[in-house]
Amino acid sequence: MLDAGLCRNVLISYGHNALSSDSLLAMLMDFAGDDAVFGHFGATGGYALAARRAMHEFNTGPQTWKHIAVGQRAWANLNPHAVMHGMPMSFDDYLSSKYVVEPLRLPDNCLVNDGGRAVIVTTLERAQDLKHRPAVILGLGQHNPSVQVTQSGTLAGSTGARKACETALSMAGITRDDVDACEIYDCFTYTVEVTLQDYGFFGPGEGESWFSEGTIGPGGRMPVNTSGGQLSEAYYMGLTPLSEAAMQIMGRCGDRQLGPATNTAEPNIVLVSDNGGILQAHSCCVLGRI
Amino acid sequence: MAYKKPLPRINGDNREFWEGCRNHELKFQKCASCGHVRFPPSLVCPRCLCRDVEWIASAGAGKVYTYAVYHAVYHEGFREDAPYVVAVVELQEGPRLLTNIVGCSPDEVSCEMPVSVVWEDVTPDISLPLFRPSV
Numbered sequence A: 001m002l003d004a005g006l007c008r009n010v011l012i013s014y015g016h017n018a019l020s021s022d023s024l025l026a027m028l029m030d031f032a033g034d035d036a037v038f039g040h041f042g043a044t045g046g047y048a049l050a051a052r053r054a055m056h057e058f059n060t061g062p063q064t065w066k067h068i069a070v071g072q073r074a075w076a077n078l079n080p081h082a083v084m085h086g087m088p089m090s091f092d093d094y095l096s097s098k099y100v101v102e103p104l105r106l107p108d109n110c111l112v113n114d115g116g117r118a119v120i121v122t123t124l125e126r127a128q129d130l131k132h133r134p135a136v137i138l139g140l141g142q143h144n145p146s147v148q149v150t151q152s153g154t155l156a157g158s159t160g161a162r163k164a165c166e167t168a169l170s171m172a173g174i175t176r177d178d179v180d181a182c183e184i185y186d187c188f189t190y191t192v193e194v195t196l197q198d199y200g201f202f203g204p205g206e207g208e209s210w211f212s213e214g215t216i217g218p219g220g221r222m223p224v225n226t227s228g229g230q231l232s233e234a235y236y237m238g239l240t241p242l243s244e245a246a247m248q249i250m251g252r253c254g255d256r257q258l259g260p261a262t263n264t265a266e267p268n269i270v271l272v273s274d275n276g277g278i279l280q281a282h283s284c285c286v287l288g289r290i
Numbered sequence B: 001m002a003y004k005k006p007l008p009r010i011n012g013d014n015r016e017f018w019e020g021c022r023n024h025e026l027k028f029q030k031c032a033s034c035g036h037v038r039f040p041p042s043l044v045c046p047r048c049l050c051r052d053v054e055w056i057a058s059a060g061a062g063k064v065y066t067y068a069v070y071h072a073v074y075h076e077g078f079r080e081d082a083p084y085v086v087a088v089v090e091l092q093e094g095p096r097l098l099t100n101i102v103g104c105s106p107d108e109v110s111c112e113m114p115v116s117v118v119w120e121d122v123t124p125d126i127s128l129p130l131f132r133p134s135v
């Protein structure tokens, strides 16, 4: 629309009083349909089915997911806006927390919070003289298997993430090796694992080793969800990862800024994901500096 | 005592399935053209788009494709059941069904475990297909 001159600036916004109202629960209960007959409600149950199948097909489980929950919490502790700021989490804290829908524990789940987030998309020409350097959209990809969840054979991957990422990287003219950081839609810890796995950062079952040694946290070799993400900053649907990628590229992230401040690579290329349903829809975006 | 859990919403698509359940029969649509056995019921075959079907009765045997153990209570009707097992069971005829695993503790459930249908008559019109470990 911008290229065609149909508009000059596009505002993408999200706001929800999810914590102080019952609207989120009402939406998820309605979403359950006849699954409610068997006591199957909401998103945690659906992702628990996916995560359990993944545990059957390859090496994964709490020993992998603890690295994601703890790594993202470390980022949240550098972000004063994060809901979980000031609340450090250890592996023991994670492993001793209660199950919601097993195998998913409370810290495997994204937050429920009030708030909002917005980004503005404009032309590169218009962005040249803005106060901050622009975060440029270098590539986009979507892939939506959209199969009815119980009939889906892809709960343990490969999800739509694989093709969406290939498309986005190809449009950007880069490879995975060029990526400096990832902002991944993290409704659940397992979503982060299966997305990065389908993006090709590691093979099925290699996540536990890939995530260990603080790979995704401050000072890590592949920072992931540097605001704390939906698990530890706040849930604003796809705008949590997208806005954080843009802010990092603009250099507006303070104590959690990628680069020398956090002993990480400069965020020249950031891979962003969004994900819908129970791994039924996926979009991938490459944002970067030019 | 009145049944406290949600009941299925019967419509033109799923009426034949739930009427089968009332007679303790698991009935699925089989495509008259390509033979694909499908669930949930639908107007056209998801494989070949053919509209013609025959309804077949399943033998009620299958295996656990995946499962989740509900510790949280989202609906008062399930409070006394928790922790309870929601599972996707893959039937020998092909389709997968969302259901509950009963007759064993949650710790005893595993993916690929063989299971058989067991019927729970919850109202005069509605019987639910649940599954238990095969003996």
Ligand SMILES: [Zn+2]
Pocket: B031, B032, B033, B034, B035, B036, B045, B046, B047, B048, B049, B050
């Ligand atoms: Zn067919």
